[in-house]
Amino acid sequence: MxxxxxxxxxxxxxxxxxxxxxTKASFVADAKAQANFAKVLRHDGTFIYGAHLNGEVQAMATLHLMPNVTYGGRPYGLIENVVSDKAARGLGLARAEMEAAIEEAWLANAYKVMLLTGQQNEAVGFYEKMGFSSDDKIGMILRRP
Structure with a gap:
């Protein structure tokens, strides 16, 4: 790997x-989605890490390093879109890509790394094993109607 x-x-x-x-979000792998993928890759402070097995990307996670005014101007990391191929789950791929993203955040002197996951998501235990906690903050979302 x-x-x-x-x-x-x-x-x-x-x-x-x-x-x-x-599966609830509509995703179409069209030219617009491909252009958006390229735009994200070019965004300063954003990295999409991929875990490869046998030469193929089997898992990925996006890290955004966000500028900040508090904490001495140190950035914070936001991890989104963590996914492993259904056939490759349980092989440590998500852990490896998450560790790479977190290391990138620490190298950038981020004071924290955060993420959101669904309340009914089986990944909660995975994130807790990696050291993430919901003890300090409550994640809230406002979606456009």
Missing amino acids: TVRVLTEQDWPAAARLYAQLN
Whole structure:
């Protein structure tokens, strides 16, 4: 297994994983989605880490390093869109990509790394094993009607 930052050439694998990410959200692997993937990759402070098994991207996670005014101007990390291919779950791929993203945040001197996950998501235990906690903060979302 290897972990690296994805590039635009990884779009086909990323599209396959995005389709598995959230079956409630509409995702279409079209030219617009591909352009948005490229835009995210070019965004300063954003990294999409991919875990590769047998040369194929089998899992990915996005890290956004956000500028900040408090904490001496140190950034914070936001991890989103963590997904492993259904056939490759339980192999440590998500852990490896998450560890790479977290290390990137610490190298950038981030004072914290946070993420949101669904309340009914079986991944909660996975994130807790990695050291994430919901003790300090409550995540809240406002969606556009």
